[in-house]
Amino acid sequence: MxxxxxxxxxxxxxxxxxxxxxxxxxxxxxxxxxxxxxxxxxxxxxxxxxxxxxxxxxxxxxxxxxxxxxxxxxxxxxxxxxxxxxxxxxxxxxxxxxxxxxxxxxxxxxxxxxxxxxGVITSPHNAEKLDVDGDYFAAFERMKSLWSDHINESTASYQAHVKELANDQPIDLNPGEDLIMLNTLGYALRVDPARLRRWVDDGTLTPDAVQQSGGRSSHYFRRDRIEPIRRMLHLEQRPESSAAWKQEFLDFARSKNLSKSYKPVMLKAFFLLVDREGKVRIDDLVREFRHIYVHYVEIGQPLERSSSLMVQPLEVSDQALKRLIVTHPLERFLIKNFMEYDQEQGIVQIAPHLWQELFHYEVMDVLERAEEQLRYYVSRDS
CATH class of the missing domain: 3.40.1350.10 (Trna Endonuclease; Chain: A, domain 1)
Incomplete structure (x- = not known):
């Protein structure tokens, strides 16, 4: 770059x-x-x-x-x-x-x-591996070209302790020129980026700039539009107190708004395994996640019947199952800052400011509601 x-x-x-x-x-x-x-x-x-x-x-x-x-x-x-x-x-x-x-x-x-x-995508040759997403990084190069009238630079070498450009004067960017990408807007708003893309596609949300490359579109938004967009879309403000954080988490955990069974299964697996510090090893979470799906298959009530890896839970590799957990149910909790995932240590942790506020009976209630959501999901798709 x-x-x-x-x-x-x-x-x-x-x-x-x-x-x-x-x-x-x-x-x-x-x-x-x-x-x-x-x-x-x-x-x-x-x-x-x-x-x-x-x-x-x-x-x-x-x-x-x-x-x-x-x-x-x-x-x-x-x-x-x-x-x-x-x-x-x-x-x-x-x-x-x-x-x-x-x-x-x-x-x-x-x-x-x-x-x-x-900056990573699932490898087209192996669903269990990740490749570098060159288009993610190219999007920042394209962003630079949007402001060619304001930003004038030569190609810079990648070195330590030397100036990267000949000119070390500050460049003043107006708010309209300080752009973020769609995924970052989603993280700032604590909204799934896929949901934002749907709003862009149906005209609900208008980006400030769009660039096409290789059949993919890069959507850019002014950084100073984050709060106006939040108000326009009637999205929740970031909680300002521990009690508000806890209530938002409990409401989200109890919600029956399900497109797949992944969220209640992950919650059930997590709270069955969680230790005193609010942590679970990802490998243990994978095993318990699989065990729950196998149990429902054995009792004749499979949670997923089509278009899901979990139709045949015993045939899914641990690596593929880990990727499913991280990219689907866990990602939603990460976006909302309810959980943290340390990939290097292999630890999933409920956010400390939440864990210190949750009472035992509330954890038991989350488990009970997860079971209730799974019963609802099975009956809905029967």
Whole structure:
């Protein structure tokens, strides 16, 4: 990717890193604040400054020193994001510095992208493997071309500790020029992107720019339209209290709005296995998920009868079953910030701000409602 396109990617990615109310300043070259936003930490909202570095080599202590200097007097927290990693002295400085600096490295970026299926597609040759989605990254190059009158750059090499462009002056982007892609809009609104695409197709939602490539359309939206779109579509605001988070989760878990049986099955499997910390190993979740489908087949009430992997649950590989869970029922809980999935550790966890509020009787009620939803689903499709 070009340097400018990488900055567009970074601005889009920050939404998935937990920031809201993002404003991307996009300074070119070293130093300064690349973006600012609000870090959502449970019930707390922290103003935070961000710097993003496309490095091959590890970030060094002087990089953190310069960032701390840029933060001072403006932010009490900073987030440093790099495609590489950090030297021990850089991490030590980030930990003890005032303002404090959070760090995100390349492996963590990849983990977040895999969690939210950014830049990957199912391989056409093997349904159990993922391929890099080149069109996802090309969409940021196309985004750059939308503003060719404002953004003038040469091709930049991918190096560490050197300016990527000859000109290191800031480029002011008006709100209408700071765009995010449709999936990121969905994450910000806590709405399934597939639902947003349907609204785009039927004219309910109009993108600010559309580009075609290889038969695929890229839809872009102004970042400052997020809240107006939320109001226009009558979508729920992000809960502002722990009690509100819990109630929204319980309402969502109890809903009988089902196109497949996956959601209640995953909820039942999760809460049968959950430990004291609100965690379940994904491999254990896969086994219990399969066991529930097998049970219903054995009692003569199969949950799925057509167009689903789960018609024959014993014939589905563990890997394919894991992908189904992650991309369908779990994704909806991730979008709504009800659950977290650490792919590297193989752990699915209910969001800590929810887990600390749930009482035992409410967990039992979720299990009972999951059973009720499955009975309803079977009777509806009989």
């Amino acid at each position: 070009s340097a400018r396109s990488f900055e567009f990617f970074a601005g889009d990615f920050l939404t998935y890193a937990g920031l809201e109310n993002i404003s991307v300043t996009r300074y070119v070259g070293d130093g300064g604040i690349d973006a600012r936003g609000t870090l959502m930490a449970g019930r707390f909202q922290l103003p935070i400054g961000v710097q993003v570095k496309r490095y091959r080599n590890n970030v060094q202590r002087p990089d953190i020193d310069r960032f701390v200097g840029a933060l001072s007097g403006h932010f009490s927290e900073g987030l440093f994001v790099t495609t590489a990693n950090y030297s021990p002295s850089a991490l030590q400085k980030a930990t003890i510095s005032v303002p404090h600096v959070l760090t995100l490295n390349g492996e963590q970026i990849v983990a977040l992208m895999l969690e939210h299926r950014l």
